[in-house]
Amino acid sequence: MNKIKKYSYGICFLISIAINILLSIHLYVGGGEKNHDIISYKPSLTWSLKAAQEAEAVAAITCSGHGLAFLDGLVSDGRPVCECYSCYSGPDCSQLSPGCAANADGGDPIFLEPFWMEKAADSALVVPGWHRMSYKYADDTMMSTELESYIRKLHSIVGNAITEGRYMVFGIGSSQLLSAAVYALSSENSSSPSNVLASIPFYGMYKSQPMLFNSENFKYEGDTKSWQSNNSTSNMDVIEFVTSPNNPDGELKQSVLGGKTIYDHAYFWPHFTPILGPSDQDLMIFTLSKLTGHAGTRFGWAIVKDKDVYEKMINYINIADLGISKDTQLRALKLLKVAIEEDGKSLFQFAYNKMRDRWDRLTSVFAKSTRFSIQKIHPLHCKFFNETRLPSPAYAWVKCEREEDEDCSEVLEAGKIIGRSGSAFSANNRYTRLSLIKSQDDFELLLQRLTELVSLENGIMETM
Amino acid sequence: MNKIKKYSYGICFLISIAINILLSIHLYVGGGEKNHDIISYKPSLTWSLKAAQEAEAVAAITCSGHGLAFLDGLVSDGRPVCECYSCYSGPDCSQLSPGCAANADGGDPIFLEPFWMEKAADSALVVPGWHRMSYKYADDTMMSTELESYIRKLHSIVGNAITEGRYMVFGIGSSQLLSAAVYALSSENSSSPSNVLASIPFYGMYKSQPMLFNSENFKYEGDTKSWQSNNSTSNMDVIEFVTSPNNPDGELKQSVLGGKTIYDHAYFWPHFTPILGPSDQDLMIFTLSKLTGHAGTRFGWAIVKDKDVYEKMINYINIADLGISKDTQLRALKLLKVAIEEDGKSLFQFAYNKMRDRWDRLTSVFAKSTRFSIQKIHPLHCKFFNETRLPSPAYAWVKCEREEDEDCSEVLEAGKIIGRSGSAFSANNRYTRLSLIKSQDDFELLLQRLTELVSLENGIMETM
Numbered sequence: 001m002n003k004i005k006k007y008s009y010g011i012c013f014l015i016s017i018a019i020n021i022l023l024s025i026h027l028y029v030g031g032g033e034k035n036h037d038i039i040s041y042k043p044s045l046t047w048s049l050k051a052a053q054e055a056e057a058v059a060a061i062t063c064s065g066h067g068l069a070f071l072d073g074l075v076s077d078g079r080p081v082c083e084c085y086s087c088y089s090g091p092d093c094s095q096l097s098p099g100c101a102a103n104a105d106g107g108d109p110i111f112l113e114p115f116w117m118e119k120a121a122d123s124a125l126v127v128p129g130w131h132r133m134s135y136k137y138a139d140d141t142m143m144s145t146e147l148e149s150y151i152r153k154l155h156s157i158v159g160n161a162i163t164e165g166r167y168m169v170f171g172i173g174s175s176q177l178l179s180a181a182v183y184a185l186s187s188e189n190s191s192s193p194s195n196v197l198a199s200i201p202f203y204g205m206y207k208s209q210p211m212l213f214n215s216e217n218f219k220y221e222g223d224t225k226s227w228q229s230n231n232s233t234s235n236m237d238v239i240e241f242v243t244s245p246n247n248p249d250g251e252l253k254q255s256v257l258g259g260k261t262i263y264d265h266a267y268f269w270p271h272f273t274p275i276l277g278p279s280d281q282d283l284m285i286f287t288l289s290k291l292t293g294h295a296g297t298r299f300g301w302a303i304v305k306d307k308d309v310y311e312k313m314i315n316y317i318n319i320a321d322l323g324i325s326k327d328t329q330l331r332a333l334k335l336l337k338v339a340i341e342e343d344g345k346s347l348f349q350f351a352y353n354k355m356r357d358r359w360d361r362l363t364s365v366f367a368k369s370t371r372f373s374i375q376k377i378h379p380l381h382c383k384f385f386n387e388t389r390l391p392s393p394a395y396a397w398v399k400c401e402r403e404e405d406e407d408c409s410e411v412l413e414a415g416k417i418i419g420r421s422g423s424a425f426s427a428n429n430r431y432t433r434l435s436l437i438k439s440q441d442d443f444e445l446l447l448q449r450l451t452e453l454v455s456l457e458n459g460i461m462e463t464m
Numbered sequence: 465m466n467k468i469k470k471y472s473y474g475i476c477f478l479i480s481i482a483i484n485i486l487l488s489i490h491l492y493v494g495g496g497e498k499n500h501d502i503i504s505y506k507p508s509l510t511w512s513l514k515a516a517q518e519a520e521a522v523a524a525i526t527c528s529g530h531g532l533a534f535l536d537g538l539v540s541d542g543r544p545v546c547e548c549y550s551c552y553s554g555p556d557c558s559q560l561s562p563g564c565a566a567n568a569d570g571g572d573p574i575f576l577e578p579f580w581m582e583k584a585a586d587s588a589l590v591v592p593g594w595h596r597m598s599y600k601y602a603d604d605t606m607m608s609t610e611l612e613s614y615i616r617k618l619h620s621i622v623g624n625a626i627t628e629g630r631y632m633v634f635g636i637g638s639s640q641l642l643s644a645a646v647y648a649l650s651s652e653n654s655s656s657p658s659n660v661l662a663s664i665p666f667y668g669m670y671k672s673q674p675m676l677f678n679s680e681n682f683k684y685e686g687d688t689k690s691w692q693s694n695n696s697t698s699n700m701d702v703i704e705f706v707t708s709p710n711n712p713d714g715e716l717k718q719s720v721l722g723g724k725t726i727y728d729h730a731y732f733w734p735h736f737t738p739i740l741g742p743s744d745q746d747l748m749i750f751t752l753s754k755l756t757g758h759a760g761t762r763f764g765w766a767i768v769k770d771k772d773v774y775e776k777m778i779n780y781i782n783i784a785d786l787g788i789s790k791d792t793q794l795r796a797l798k799l800l801k802v803a804i805e806e807d808g809k810s811l812f813q814f815a816y817n818k819m820r821d822r823w824d825r826l827t828s829v830f831a832k833s834t835r836f837s838i839q840k841i842h843p844l845h846c847k848f849f850n851e852t853r854l855p856s857p858a859y860a861w862v863k864c865e866r867e868e869d870e871d872c873s874e875v876l877e878a879g880k881i882i883g884r885s886g887s888a889f890s891a892n893n894r895y896t897r898l899s900l901i902k903s904q905d906d907f908e909l910l911l912q913r914l915t916e917l918v919s920l921e922n923g924i925m926e927t928m
Contacts, residue, residue: 047584120511123593126519296790
């Protein structure tokens with residue numbers, strides 16, 4: 001063997017050893033991602049690998065930033081197709097429809113989607129096929145104790161609700177908890193049903209649920225103000241919905257009638273409103289939807305002071321549905337673990353910045369208009385951020401100021417903006433709700449259409 | 465360089481190359497599992513790795529075969545603890561409580577847990593943090609089109625329901641669909657509510673739901689037979705629940721009153737009953753729980769002939785809950801993809817064998833008894849298995865034959881067996897339902913306790 005041969009042997013060997021080491025590292029700590037806290041796990045995957053690869057392959061499908069592919073999306077050529085945000089189309093969502101209307105209806109909290117993409121590794125969830133097949137958890141309940149403890153932790157970090165010594169009830173979004181709460185608070189004597197009320201403008205569900213269920217135990221009775229003026233007796237059986245911050249207008253509200261009250265705190269998070277202090281009401285309802293943005297997960301919870309009310313709510317949910325999906329609870333747990341990271345600063349700062357930016361830009365558009373106005377917002381001291389801040393509500397509550405603009409939704413629609421009419425909130429149609437929590441694309445288009453509309457008013461054309 | 469040195473260099477080099485190749489294979493097709501169809505995927509994981517490792521670490525926790533650790537289980541020393549099946553305890557579930565009663569109450573379908581462990585790779589699910597945050601799917605509905613198409617495929621494979629030209633409604637288990645169906649079929653004129661009925665013995669939910677909701681549109685009226693004898697007019701507004709196969713007794717049933725009927729087909733799968741042919745009813749309800757065993761997932765569906773009824777059911781579910789959890793739907797999709805593998809043969813053969821074995825052993829115990837009897841079962845031709853087979857119902861419907869044994873549950877309880885009393889099915893307490901679909905441990909203990917009870921009857925002691 002000559003020297004060169006010896007040399008190349010040696011080099012090949014060293015290279016081979018080096019490759020060995022590199023491959024081993026790749027295998028044992030995972031390739032190409034931050035994984036500071038996973039090294040303690042056993043590295044090689046068995047049963048979960050295929051599903052992980054499948055999920056990553058779907059996530060890698062690019063939709064031009066104007067859409068997403070999902071694991072359960074429609075399949076074409078063996079893989080899920082891009083699902084485009086409104087106004088975008090094409091196989092990769094790259095085509096913008098030029099005259100497309102800005103859809104600001106609905107309450108889809110897609111503004112938080114980018115946050116969860118940033119937190120991909122921490123928020124991913126792997127569910128084995130045999131996960132939680134039983135109706136019940138080990139403690140014979142239908143609610144995950146771990147999840148409950150994370151919810152309590154979150155409230156204590158945010159400082160928006162007292163949970164010590166209170167009961168908790170899980171529901172299918174806040175939606176189901178609204179009816180469970182009405183049921184639990186309602187009269188058991190069907191000859192005198194409880195009267196369900198709320199203050200205008202209010203969330204349409206407070207009306208549509210009791211109307212649909214048509215129960216002998218409670219009746220939808222409409223607005224608190226007209227109720228007060230028609231009913232002098234103060235000892236009548238009422239159940240009052242108070243949404244605080246309010247949907248649609250973002251106002252912090254209190255009970256008007258002072259009787260049995262359901263506090264809907266769906267929007268009571270630091271990205272929508274300064275947190276003045278913890279809510280200490282008898283019955284408070286929260287939802288994942290407006291906290292982490294996972295509306296599709298359908299998970300909410302109620303915090304309840306009275307044991308009897310708590311038991312009735314649990315009974316209602318168990319008889320209606322035999323409890324809440326264990327998959328939903330597992331997902332909520334994973335998401336809340338991320339939500340409380342850095343004492344909540346990461347999620348809430350991201351969400352607040354996003355909402356603040358949208359409000360700043362929105363405000364400057366409406367500042368140029370006399371035809372349209374939005375609700376006034378005032379700075380308040382937020383104990384969570386320890387700073388005085390303006391609220392940044394989830395919705396703009398738009399008023400058409402001109403006398404002839406009686407149907408504000410119609411006026412906006414002519415300007416290619418779709419909102420939700422005042423009447424959906426039992427309010428005057430001179431008002432319309434515009435969602436500010438949808439995708440960035442949706443918001444940009446909304447702002448563009450609003451700018452066009454306002455410039456019309458100040459420009460050449462006043463005839464519209 | 466001497467010959468030996470040269471030699472060992474060469475061998476080291478070859479070994480090193482071989483290790484390279486092995487490591488590369490490991491990396492590129494995944495270590496140590498069947499992965500025939502994943503080679504086409506890109507191999508290296510990024511964001512999903514940490515969650516996959518976490519899930520595998522939890523799955524690797526051993527609980528002596530008498531329990532499981534779950535991702536969302538209570539945590540001790542940084543990792544979830546074993547959750548033991550009934551009668552087992554200890555940190556690794558190895559301790560059997562000697563005098564423990566066999567709990568055969570409830571309908572937990574844990575008998576299928578081992579199937580999903582066998583199918584670990586195919587049934588694992590990876591959910592990215594940003595999965596389906598919206599209330600709706602791309603087609604503006606709250607139901608996954610992919611999932612719906614798999615359900616239709618499944619029914620066509622099994623041959624147990626006509627789905628062509630029918631509408632589908634998803635619900636939170638079959639539970640919610642029961643009330644959605646009653647609502648959709650009920651009178652809109654509250655001065656003459658619809659009468660909700662079923663034939664004894666029947667599932668308790670048919671009574672507890674209408675009683676709880678106390679709607680003006682419908683009233684629970686009890687048993688069809690007593691109704692028939694008290695109401696001569698045939699044109700009264702009735703809604704009849706027909707469970708086929710029946711819960712608790714497994715009988716294939718038909719409508720008695722011939723009016724509006726809700727067919728609860730929760731148990732209409734080849735592992736419980738021979739499939740005589742597809743059900744062709746106006747309103748049929750199915751659930752994942754008794755099909756794949758995932759009761760905790762809370763997913764069911766209705767197949768509906770009439771468009772108006774379908775729309776009312778959808779409306780009910782959307783107003784009650786704003787639709788079904790997207791996570792639940794994603795999980796159901798993954799599980800159904802496995803269920804239809806090998807044209808359903810894999811799942812149904814496993815499930816049937818399990819149930820058949822349990823019935824054979826149960827039957828031989830009851831054959832020795834004159835004190836206790838169970839329902840008679842008769843062979844029928846199953847079109848799915850293309851064979852004449854005995855049914856193997858989910859529950860034994862036990863009758864205490866001795867005149868003095870008026871409360872059969874009490875008698876069984878004295879023998880350390882917990883069942884569900886006849887009265888829970890509006891039947892006589894001389895009957896008790898025993899679940900045969902729980903874990904193998906539960907079944908073994910049940911069989912042991914039954915054997916003890918029957919041997920008492922034939923042996924020394926007749927005084928109990």
